[in-house]
Amino acid sequence: MNEKTISTVMWCLLAFAVLVPIVVLAVYGIKLGPVSSQTTDWGSFGSVMGGAFTLLSALATIATLLHLYGQQKKAEVRQNAKDIENEKAQRNHDNVVKKQISALTFEQYLKHQSAFLERINKMELSFKSKILFSNPEKLYRDIFPNNSPSYCSYTTELAEGDDKSLGFISNINEVCEKINYYLGYHPDNTDIYKLVSHLYELQEKLAITYQEKEKEGDVFFAGQKIGLNIYDVYSLILDIQKAVNFVMFFSGRKEIALERKFLILLGDSIYKKILEDERIGKIIHIYNEIPEVPKLYEICEFVCENNITLMNSYNKVKLLFVSREMVMQLKNKKYLNEVLGEVEKDISSNGDRIKNRDGLERIKDLLLELRSGSHDQDGSV
Helix, strand or coil: CCHHHHHHHHHHHHHHHHHHHHHHHHHHHHHHCCCCCCHHHHHHHHHHHHHHHHHHHHHHHHHHHHHHHHHHHHHHHHHHHHHHHHHHHHHHHHHHHHHHHHHHHHHHHHHHHHHHHHHHHHHHHHCCCCEEECCHHHHHHHHCCCCECCECCCCCCCCCHHHHHHCHHHHHHHHHHHHHHHHCCCHHHCCHHHHHHHHHHHHHHCCEEECCCCCCCEEEECCEEEEEECCCHHHHHHHHHHHHHHHHHHCCCCCCCCCCCCHHHHHHHHHHHHHHCHHHHHHEEEECCCCCHHHHHHHHHHHHHCCCCCHHHHHHHCCCCCCHHHHHHHHCHHHHHHHHHHHHHHHHHHHHHCCCHHHHHHHHHHHHHHHHCCCCCCCEC
């Protein structure tokens, strides 16, 4: 029932309620004549008027209820209109807030990425441009795969369960654990191939490239320079640890520490493993600026194994491969001939006391090759 109908019905009821007593009085006066002096007539009149006014009261009550109902309907209409208006205003407000949040998130994303790239640049400077991150933007996306202009997180969650291998940070952690596992053993007892391959894998994940010119002792894995030098293993481990901990710090993760206790022996073990195992030598190569070095290294190893018998030679060569600076002295032909002469003299004097006759003959052949100049010129082992 609409408002107009309610109002019409209400006024009709009120008019009817007023009209009934008037009609009753008129009929009563016409039928019964002038005012009576009898009490019984007045009693009857009172009963008639009581009935008429009872009807009037009932109709008035109904009209009042209808009026209240109409007022309630008006209030409901006004409230509904107000609710619609408030809802519209709230939607507009929510849209404004959403746009403000989106703008703020976008700004946070840009600042976060910019801070990451800035730290990368500073780290490259700390490496004195020897090490570069070839694709910093991709590295950022790998570390924060969910970040975008509409979402920005400052930390990453480690993948768990079956999906562990899918998380970039989890992969970094896993590779570092493997590296530490192999670094934890004495180099003579560890798997050199797996250790070097994991170092290569870690640098691939971090998109690290090495800009320095090749120098004596640089290690290559599958033709790729990996920053490892057999005369300075410590520097690579420190640089790798620094790069990894940058990633860990920026992603809100705990920093890692790579094992160092056997690093001083690692370079020597890598060289020996390459010489001993031809299969490893096909994958792992050592750059030799001085072509004579591989043969000299083999001679040096033999002398060190027989250091008591070949004492004079041992004293001459024991520090020869301790550092790259010592090795580079071999570029001086005079010094090279001096070393070869000392070994030849010692073998000539004490060679008959050496039990490893095959090894001794091998060393004699190497000395002859070096003396005759028939050495490898390709610059690699």
